[in-house]
Amino acid sequence: MAERRSPHIVHHWYNGRVVESIGARTAPIFDPALGIETKRVALADAADVQAVVASAQAAFPTWRDLSMARRQAIIFRFRELLNERKGELAEIITGEHGKVIADAEGEIARGLEVVELATGFPHLIKGGHSENVSTSVDVYSLRQPLGVVGIISPFNFPAMVPLWFFPIAIAAGNTVILKPSEKDPTAALWMAELWKEAGLPDGVFNVLQGDKATVDGLLAAPEVRSISFVGSTPIAQYIYESAAKQGKRVQALGGAKNHMLVLPDADLDLVADAAVNAGFGSAGERCMAVSVVLAVEPVADVLIEKVRERISMLRIGDGRRGTDMGPLVTEAHRDKVASYIDLAAKDGADVVVDGREVEVNGEPGGFWLGPTLIDRVPTTSRVYTEEVFGPVLSVVRVATYDDGLALINSGTFGNGTAIFTNDGGAARRFQREVEVGMIGINVPIPVPVAYYSFGGWKQSLFGVCKAYGPAGFDFFTQEKAVTQRWLDPSHGGLNLGFPQS
Template identity: 75%
Template structure:
């Protein structure tokens, strides 16, 4: 590996400004397309987390009492700034994650949807009111913020996933400590600075970089009210169990093994396009990527031919160039994903398109693995049972709908699943019978829009609350019921001016 000397060290963002913190540990941040270190990032200590939580606790006193109109104004301003500077953030994402610029811009757009949803929270924060439940007695409900909330986000969507959480948390009156992935951390600081530019007071949004030490302190800190997490299932289980053991609300979104069931009446051109798009976008580093195509026997061969033909047109390379797919996040992850191709072949599968050792439009030291297609994948193979999280698409042949559904539901995950068919009855049956939290009908990546909620079933979700949408509002607020009796009416005097809020 060729390292690029760089004195740049990314600091934490605490109480409205950069802070080196107390820890002297740092980690490498790579440019995956070049295979070189481009900067260092602070790896925060427990004391650094404490400093961020302390700043957030102090800021909560005023921010939780700020008017809904004031919070909404900050969100509107952030939305405008983010929309205007999407290109700047996309370049950061491509530089540190490796995804192509268009994919990075798409990630930001999906995060922006949640910001726009947060702009409408005044409507969703309205309580209920019941008049005269008893003589001269009324009952009404209030939604109030939790306090300091922790967010732990993954490397694959360093902008979108944090935006699944912090806009709703902040708009509902909470303060935030974000621990982004140390592999691509710069987007978190960029967004924190932009929130400050939008008018957010110091301490409301803090960023602490780090590894397990910082995560564990967030999970254990007595002043952190909740934890939001997205990542692999083993870590999600750990986050959930540790956080709840310390009395916190936890929403922990885990891994996936998403299937696409293709029936004989499906439009195979649409299926082939969808399989390639959903399998290899963002180099397959998506929890909603399609990793398994369940093809009914009669269409398997022509479908594989169509998918292979489309894969031959894809260009893998530096995301800042005119390429379709970029590198994987690290050399170690690239090697791990490539290892699954070896496992599948050893277990009797057929490697139809091999992405190992392909020619790329990028530096030789980049973390490259091209799109890979595997046919006749045994469901007993570790390459089938594990979440690979890379550009490897497997085909499992099934006899029909019933066997396909059985294969999907037998798996431990239940994040997303899709069916491709022109039979409305089959689609309706599938959406009722499949054991997954998000379902696509002729849609390969069924990520809900911001005013619904994102989350799976089974080992893909720990806790009761999904991300963003109505679940997000519920998660970041507590309801309070008030029973009131007022015996004497009163008024505030004369004022003929038009009523206004502030």
């Protein structure tokens, strides 16, 4: 009988190296295109959390006091290494998440934008100075790091979302604990090794593997001064409330239900391309995916036919085989998304394209669900009101622009939205009136570039700080205001009156 080999276990990273978990709990990691377990990930217990926090805490004073020039050189080196080896990282992402290689490369490219922004951090964290605000009195401000900061990232972007946060946090002088998703944790370890090669001191960047118990450990640790999170709204709200009670800063980005409003004058070929790209890229597992098309009559029938034609051209299969769309991340998630198709039919919607019937270029055991197009979705249906987070595109027919706007503004979420039109006046009115944080005009996925900031409104964002851009530097630093006076030796004497100009 052949010897049974133990599965490879993905462990933690702290003190500048991979460290085996103290706890014994593990969870499976799957190759979604094959539908098989390929390795396991350690799930931290309280002792693991304590050890990782101690690593970050010990490294903070030295990193905080390192000159800006030396910190900047390390970040530049990390950027160069990441750009040179992004193909390796893309392969890791596809193997654990399932998205196609081109999509994995795209998320790394967007993450690189934030690294590049972070290389200019000396300009972005400099303070202000006012001379002689009162006689011989000057006031100036300092921006200083928080200390140890925690980042909790989701499964759908195992590289890009962490890259939204940790380059800025590190540049500002903080030390970082990254808790990646247990579904695809290897990318985080790969980036930790890259930081070490770039010259980052041990303990500045740490990876803590785990699940909810690990998250709760980070939330409770008094040394962790802030929490950054991206994920579903219920978890975002839980993290926001739990961390705030502990006196931590929080930026918690929640869920979404992104609408695309299509006016009758829009270019319907452009709209159909955009709807398919934004609805089914990464198998719909994006918080900025378009999940609802609001079609102003009379364009709905023509648009639906154009979308159906494009869906028929898509190749579904293993993302390493040159396909257009890969599997969903786990079997449980695939089944949950598929259940919404049944629900839509029961609610009276018309399932135009059923992704459960897809023909796949890949292993039959993979977690497959093809692009799904559903017309005439009632706005009372859970398919419309809830975040499906899969390749399900709903069409809701509206009579006018005002009807479409009212639907968007009445929603629980306010993450992203788009309008497709050739009418500049309608577009300008839309950007002013819509109650959403990120808006696309003839752009279906309006993710801001790195020198702006990412985040929504309403139940899509908890806390006041968005991700990256100027908001990111505000979040990861704290301000001191210094009032100083250097007296001439001739001045002196007592004066108990209130200081005046």
